[in-house]
Amino acid sequence: MDVKTVAVIGAGVSGVSSAIHLRNAGLDVTVFERGDVAGGVWVYDPRTALEPSYPAILPSVGDSPIFDSLLESKDRRVRRDSPVDQDFSYLKPRLNTKDLEILHAPPGPCYQGLHNNVSTPEMKLRTHDWKPDTPDFVPHDVLATYIQDTAAANKILSLISFRTRVTKVEKKGEKWEISTAKLIDEDSEKEVRESVQFFDAVVVASGHYHAPNIPDYPNLNAWKTAFPARISHSKSYRSPAPFTGKNVLVIGAGVSSTDICRELGGVANKVWQSSRGGEYDLLPSMLPDNCTRIGAIAGFSPLASVTELRDEDTLTGSIVLASNDTITNIHHIILATGYHMSYPFLSHLHADDTLPNQASETTLVTTGQASPTMSRPFHFSSFKQWL
Known part of the structure; x- marks a missing residue:
């Protein structure tokens, strides 16, 4: 042809x-x-996309299943094996201009x-x-x-x-x-x-x-539900300013993670960078002085109870490493875990x-x-x- x-x-x-x-x-x-x-x-x-699902939705679903579900003539529905709800039509009357713009073209x-x-x-x-x-x-x-x-x-x-x-x-x-x-x-x-x-x-x-990869760590979903503003994917990162004086865990050790750690180093109190030892992980010598390279994450401890956090409060619970060591006293977690x-x-x-x-x-x-x-x-x- x-x-x-x-x-x-x-x-x-x-x-x-x-x-x-x-x-x-x-x-x-x-x-x-x-x-x-x-x-x-x-x-x-400066805007950010809506928060992804924790863990990530299926790659075939994409980065804006809500928008796709709202289309009048959509004949391809969200996959039935997706953890994302099938019908978002109830949201349509509530959408304002800002919502619609972000759903249609999520910021990068x-x-x-x-x-x-x-x-x-x-x-x-x-x-x-x-x-x-x-x-x-x-x-x-x-x-x-x-x-x-x-x-x-x-x-x-x-x-x-x-x-x-x-x-x-x-x-x-x-x-x-x-x-x-x-x-x-x-x-x-x-x-x-x-x-x-x-x-x-x-x-x-x-x-x-555009479609964040959110690993299915044990209890991560519960932590995200309990502390939604304290856990995010690197796609939503815009500047180090919100992390001034805080203790931050960055999961992942690739280019974006290391760049973010270098930015955080100038304002944060303490930064940890978790590495699985992958072939694309950068050298720890590239990290700032107040950043420590640690091993792979195994999961997050169960939350016995959830209380509202003040700005200066750290997350309750502990992060468990594959080595069985634990990390505590963290204010924010950034998942620099790549994309589907x-x-x-x-x-x-x-x-x-x-x-x-x-x-x-x-x-x-x-x-x-x-x-x-x-x-x-x-x-x-x-x-x-x-x-």
Whole structure:
């Protein structure tokens, strides 16, 4: 089949780059971006997404099951084996503009102090130069602006349908049916308008930093229920200011965790960083002086009783390590435990309970991980790859 029309999902660096090259090849391109601007993971939003489920919902469900459930014509319901309630329609009359905006396009993980850790010369796109004298390492807003400038300079902004969430992608004969939900202003209020379009090919460039991975630690759910404001995923982290003078446990030892620990080091009283000893964990020598590397978390102690905490109070109970040691006197817990690969608009290609090495040829994502038998009809573009 001749490919003439292409849908690109996402307007981060990979989506913008893909759209430019596809357009330059003579194809008719439409980009769907659920946010207001291009820039992907580098777009900073002081707001945060709604809290995820503890433990994490299934990868096939995605990062906003409430919004998906509210759609008038939604024929793909939340999976029956999901721990998330099936019907959120009772919430619809209560939603205000702010709620609807966040449910439609949950803010990403970009925090105030985020910088690139790959130099700008290495990140330069073929289709647009950096401004003269751009430093090697720059804040997030410089990176977001660069992606937006690239889209403008290559005249593809008109190809991007902003505030448009892709809700379903399905093969219908020789075409791909793309269902979308667009957030529009209607008489000073927000309204969601659903539509369906058909394309010859699809590029998925939606990234994978949107569906938090919340491990199923024993009693973590009870702790989150008892102390909702004291336990969060790193996706909600914006600045170290709220943790001034506090004792903080950061679970995970990857890039984001270490960056957050370094920021917390300047304001917190004491920081602990938990590491499982994974291959992507950074060296403890990168941590600030008031941060201690500890071992893997085994679980959380049962809570005998729950009382309302004052700001200066630490969490009741103890955190149990795999070594059987315990940590106490913690004010806040940040789970820097990564993200699921999640394509809720392709839920039929997920196999949430299947191990990657047991996946069929039609499985795209297994237990939150990419299947080694990645489906061939799609092109997946990672924003880590700069074209």
